[in-house]
Amino acid sequence: MCSPHKGLIFTAVKLPNKNMANITELNQLTTQVRRDILRMVHKVNSGHPGGSLGCAEFFVALYNEVMELKEGFDMDGKEEDLFFLSNGHISPVFYSVLARRGYFPVEELNTFRLINSRLQGHPTTHEGLPGIRMASGSLGQGMSVAIGAAQAKKLNKDAHLVYSLHGDGELQEGQNWEAIMYASAKKVDNLIATIDLNGQQIDGSTDHVLHMGDVAAKFKAFDWEVLSIEKGNDMEAVIEGLQKAKALSGKGKPVCVLMHTVMGNGVDFMMHTHAWHGKAPNDEQLANGLAQNAETLGDY
Amino acid sequence: MCSPHKGLIFTAVKLPNKNMANITELNQLTTQVRRDILRMVHKVNSGHPGGSLGCAEFFVALYNEVMELKEGFDMDGKEEDLFFLSNGHISPVFYSVLARRGYFPVEELNTFRLINSRLQGHPTTHEGLPGIRMASGSLGQGMSVAIGAAQAKKLNKDAHLVYSLHGDGELQEGQNWEAIMYASAKKVDNLIATIDLNGQQIDGSTDHVLHMGDVAAKFKAFDWEVLSIEKGNDMEAVIEGLQKAKALSGKGKPVCVLMHTVMGNGVDFMMHTHAWHGKAPNDEQLANGLAQNAETLGDY
Amino acid sequence: MKKYIDTGKKDTRSGFGAGLAHLGRTNKNVVALCADLIGSLKMDEFIAENPERFYQIGIAEANMIGIAAGLTIGGKIPFTGTFANFSTGRVYDQIRQSVAYSNKNVKICASHAGLTLGEDGATHQILEDIGLMKMLPGMVVINTCDYNQTKAATIAIADYHGPVYLRFGRPAVANFTPPDAPFEIGKALLLQEGTDVTIVATGHLVWEALIAADALAEKGISAEVINIHTIKPLDEAAILASVAKTSCVVTAEEHNILGGLGESVARTLASKHPVPQEFIGTNDTFGESGTPAQLMEKYGLNAAAITKACEKVIKRK
Amino acid sequence: MKKYIDTGKKDTRSGFGAGLAHLGRTNKNVVALCADLIGSLKMDEFIAENPERFYQIGIAEANMIGIAAGLTIGGKIPFTGTFANFSTGRVYDQIRQSVAYSNKNVKICASHAGLTLGEDGATHQILEDIGLMKMLPGMVVINTCDYNQTKAATIAIADYHGPVYLRFGRPAVANFTPPDAPFEIGKALLLQEGTDVTIVATGHLVWEALIAADALAEKGISAEVINIHTIKPLDEAAILASVAKTSCVVTAEEHNILGGLGESVARTLASKHPVPQEFIGTNDTFGESGTPAQLMEKYGLNAAAITKACEKVIKRK
């Protein structure tokens, strides 16, 4: 499970020791990330805690266990794995994990959604935040981008992988299906696209808003390799699933990971409901949420 | 096979006698339609004969055997079946069949693609041509429109059906998949969407341009009722297939008809190739094509 | 000078919601569509009262526009609702072909337009939608200034047959137009008479223009203020009549100065009566996260900026 | 007056094809993408020579823009090719977020722009693409006038880092610019010096402007002709310098007069030096089927129309 880590990036920050990363440490980091998410959105009374909390294990695993990353950050990202966040509204979890992985100072999380910040409401390259290679926020565009980056890697004879994350509601956007059709037709097998199957979107459950039926069957009908992570909020399960996905890559098909998560995971009153998709906790709710996620690596 | 016909429209034109419509008469009409198509595109040295020729049986069957149509034409189309052509470039077959069904004078086919004509390169409501309820030409939009019209029928408690036609290459447009996902989720079961599976698009075969895999499996994974017409250029098979589709409608699912046709059908040198997707025959080729489709109901 | 009273801050999108609810009760042909943003668009009341006339499309704006166009066939009057960005740029070609060119009776209703969307940032802050929609032949383009006007416009466009783009916003702003004022498409409203400079403002900037006119009056400058709620068709006569008096103009919009109201006015004047003009709008830049007020200040879209522009343009006469 | 010689009619899109083929040989980072319109875009030569650097996307323009944006990550310089309508309106939000706002080095190359697309009709004849693209912060917008200039521009934009929209057309038109002229983004070309009126023309209308200038000269009117191949960034200095002499201007573009080059010029002049302006372009209407020449005649986009507009605007000084 312990893949070789290509070292820390930029600043010396409180990171689990990469050479002895273990599940406990990754879980501690995840708890800290949950605190960061809650504090970020609370401070500006805006942003998207629900999807962020549900994807905390995924981001922590990806950036601290799964991806091969170079030291430093450049836009081209040659000779390293790349990640694209298509459902840009869950920027809080992305920012927290990037910061705690060393891409930029953890203190900068304090500037989330404030004017003149590099931590825009939705991730952007426009303000030069290290770790971000593409703006997102308008849904449905990230898979195409990830495919392009994956095809550039092939052209560059760079054997690294491209990862992406997409919301389940986001899959209602047709551009995804253009990309899904293309990726298998053109054998983009260095792409691992994960779907955050939390069953929720803004106006309710996906079943209620626009029933999506069997998502696995859809990807299979579009000739993808499909695997599921049933416990998307269990660190071991997430890592195992992503490692399996890695093993399936390079065999002629793009790989889809259907990751079942709980929206709002880790904060009881936020769980299993769309209500916290894009709503910040008030002071009392914040205290409650933080109490459920005790400080591990130190608040920013 | 002989459905009741709701009468002729507008002008008295050479139509097969509706009360004794039989396959021979419909085939004669189809041959005449093929002549019309060739002569229309030849005259202006532009337009799309390939897909048009391949869909001649479908259009003739739809307008002369399958759809329930009112006398006259109004935009709302209440209490009659409706048809939407999404792949608007095959306007020649649409115009010919509409004219020969009586929607407008057959002589007007002479004005195809000329300036100040109602017969625009792609079908439009903008010039007031009877029979057209929506502009098309930019691909991928027609299924959404057909769904809207079908849902309006439900709201109006109008039990008639909505038909639509789409190219196979056209299915590469993501908007289709938004519509496909929506139609089953919302149980739009008064919609019969036919796909012209001719295996060709502009730059080559669909396999070559963007391999589409198993189209039936895709529609099924999106929870549609799917049926195939293996012989899309056989009048009996087309009628039978569309009647089957009718029988499947109203049962909670939208119905997809995968119609296997031959691009350029009926003109040997145009068949089985994308080369004639959007190219007009020269004088000699026209003569050759017309010789293969002897006049039946009289040229315009 | 006329005095305009803010009767209490309200968001324009709630005016849309109230207008739509009214239509739900009074016009059985009105149907509503939404792409997973019911709450943001304030459509709840219409939906609760007319569940059978509401279509939840999911996150698929292109499909929404097409379905709306299709619903008109059969006599429905569809009102689509999503953010301004996803109402226009996301679906431009769909609107172009299936609505504008096909002349379908679709009302495209767009919230969260412009910088005042706030914290979500640039991906959501469209500053080009007025330009996008005004270029479509036959499209009516409306940008209302407050709650009351948005409600009135929502009700009015149901009675107009043809494609309409109705733009409104997220934050609570001054509500100052009369609640009973009828909304006349294409008819500019002269809010303040003046002789030195004409301010042609739309949307959230109308209130700012009134504040600017007050500030200018204190400096002895007489500003005429026109509320140009309809950007297309543009009330050219009203603008020309005003400029005939004042000989200079400031346009103010929550939009890129490229392509928007300002350029429509510049074209009109260049064709008929060229005069100096200053452009209040974003200066060809993307927005960013921040509070609405911070952003309007940073990007120069408030009363202070309008006041300065008026002083500048008068000097240029 | 300078004499310009038509060295033989050629389509501008073939200039693009030739430029792209040249880049295929000289710049290993250039890749090309197409959405099922290889022949129309004249990409065959590039593809034949560099099959591994070509991406056939199929009929999925949104995906094409996203893939192009992704390809820049890793150092590629993607050139996307489809019709102008499907290059812009179809994918506006994708260009906005994944290309313009993300500042990706994508070249959006668009053929069959405007009325001269001809017989396919209005659904394909986009007359708003200049406006669409000019509103995007950071986007360079180019509309070339002939084969040689299109080829030169295609080659030049590969050396510029950032998003570019390159617009060209379908029909064979006069080829009159020097084959060896370097293409400088944003630098207007003074084709004809004059004192009575400035004609600012772009794309297919540059040649028409030159014919108009000849016709005007015969009537004793001295027209200055500017080839404004780059609409954004606009060479304001060149336009202002010319208008300082002539005090009036005619803009000419194969585009809606709403939102296009004409309005950019009107804004510039209203801000700096207001003068009478006449607008040659389509007058807020969709196109239709017909031959290019018939359409340009019917919609008033030719030398005769420019000549008339010049005479009119001079009277308005």
Ligand SMILES: Cc1ncc(C[n+]2csc(CCOP(=O)(O)OP(=O)(O)O)c2C)c(N)n1
């Ligand atoms: C193109 C587009 N349409 C609409 C929105 C508004 N929006 C933001 S998030 C969201 C719901 C997304 O659902 P999902 O992908 O399941 O994310 P989750 O709520 O689970 O975090 C919507 C509709 C958007 N950002 N982009």
Ligand SMILES: Cc1ncc(C[n+]2csc(CCOP(=O)(O)OP(=O)(O)O)c2C)c(N)n1
């Ligand atoms: C949105 C859009 N993109 C591209 C085109 C150009 N185009 C016209 S027809 C066509 C091919 C369509 O293929 P298919 O649907 O299989 O039709 P067929 O060639 O079989 O008639 C293309 C790419 C278009 N009309 N609309």
Ligand SMILES: [Mg+2]
């Ligand atoms: Mg979700």
Ligand SMILES: [Mg+2]
């Ligand atoms: Mg086909």
